Amino acid sequence: MPKVATKKAAAAAGGAKKAAAGAKKSKLYNMPEKIKEGTILTDMMKGEWKIGPSIGTGGFGEIYSATKPGENKYEYVVKCEPHDNGPLFVEMHFYMRNAKLDDVRRFQKDHGLKSLGMPYMVGNGSAEINGIKHRFIVMPRYGSDVAKYFLENNRRLPEGTCYRLALQMLDVYEFIHGCGYVHADLKAANILLGYGPKQQHQAYLVDFGLASRFTTKDFKPDPKKMHNGTIDYTSRDAHLGVPTMRADMEILGYNLIEWLGIELPWVRDKLLANPSKVQKSKEEFMSKISESLKSLFGSAVPEAVLEYMKYVSKMEYNTTPDYEKCRKIFQNALKALKYPNSGDLELKLKSRGEMPSTSKAKTAQTKAKVKKSAPVDVDDSENEVIDASDDDDGDVIYDNKRPIKKEPKTNNLKTTKDKSTPKVTPKRLPKSTPKDVLKMSPVTLNSSLKRKSLDVSRSPLSSPSPSKRTKLNGSINSSAKNRSRRSPLKRPSPSGHNTSSTSSPRLRSTPMNAKASIRMSPAISMSSSRSDVSMDANVIVNVKRKKKPLQPATEENSHTTSSSSKSTPLAAKTTNSSSTPVTRVNVRKVGGGDESPRTPAVTVKKSRRVHRSPS
């Protein structure tokens, strides 16, 4: 499936080196150049990595199998993106600060865990590929993603496996939260099984491209980060742009419901094109969680889901999760099912994994769906600002003040003539043409995004395949920096949403006079022989918007219960799609139909020219 991405003229076709330099100024991301099999990349510690076949394409980069030269095991992967791209930058620095093998091992030891689904980085560096500077990280290789099985099973997983995955992800959350970060994008597509036959008992949470420091002080909605995540599972706090630990827990809960074969209300009601409506639907859902679950599962609400979601719904934005309590919930559920919490994870549905209760619930939901066919909603919405710029690592502020080695400026790339490696000539990505760009008016289009409305763009036949993507601008940690300056804002009430703005035409209805660019991405190249290949399909909508004045927040129904937010003198309305002061909206989105949802967007920030403190 091809990608769809925005692009600006500055980054237009060709001019490799020039384009790379220009990309620094542009708002666009480039797709990575293909790396030839057999290429040797040298990381900043002078470790060498031989590139094998591509095994997956993410929203922003490509993932290759890799091996140490002289070995032929390909038990690593290299994730590579153009140097200017934000997500890999974020991910790399998350790993550098928090997740080296020693950190992971220490956590395992401290918590008595035989294994932990936390990836780690074994190397990183920069390399010029076809004259364009790229960043790469090297990680252990994992196996198939859980989304593959979820889809093969007609959108469900065995119940016992759902609880085992929840338990494993809670461990990973505990690790990440312990580092002061949230993951913010847990989903089946980001959960990978271990690699190899003896590793099937453990699942790994990958993709730290949205990881950020969480908030425990004031609850301050951040319009620039609103709706970050994968819209299906984005937490209520993330809809407001606030990274919290309870948000991660909520995301897990939504996934769990879906893994059990139940369509989430905002998916069922086809609201995904409108983040504000999704947000409102989630607010309602969580505000009366027992009733909500009953309406989804019928009389067969799994006890563990009810208990877990009740717990999450009561968490404060600054609560550190009670991981042990949550673990107990799922351990008890496994006991009740007589389902072992050990051995290979069972991902294909078979008699033991089929749970009568959720089957019943799914049947009930299907019947209900026949009755209720919600109209497709392509209304206006606030999406989010993608704002990142990440050129030189040395310009980054590090919260924890740990020094980070600067990458060497050498070109760390050579190609071997290793006969053991089969020769594959990577497909070149077709160049884009101006007519691929769909222009939309920034004033009239409220950056709404709809899977189906954009489906046509994803057909490889219907579009050429440009190799450019949006670039994110901004500064890392600026939100932290600004925290002290901003007044805490209250979570607005669902009733405060204006979800049916009439001032903005719908995306589908105004394609030609709007200013956002929607482009096809290159055909995604994957090694077809592999069963654990994964890919991302994306649509990027990039809209510049006028600033609008802040309006007072409504007080009712806020699920943010902080004393600070309650006492806020300057509460501001933040979720009303027509009032949020977003200057630029940029959404990357996601396959439709049966695909697993992809991370739609990222907000990445970075401050420049700030000296790091020595450790």
Ligand SMILES: Nc1ncnc2c1ncn2[C@@H]1O[C@H](COP(=O)(O)OP(=O)(O)OP(=O)(O)O)[C@@H](O)[C@H]1O
């Ligand atoms: N360590 C790994 N081992 C094996 N496969 C991997 C590994 N990391 C990633 N992949 C594969 O590549 C796919 C994309 O990876 P990842 O999600 O990290 O990329 P991304 O560009 O951040 O994607 P997105 O942001 O769109 O979710 C994964 O779904 C997975 O199938």
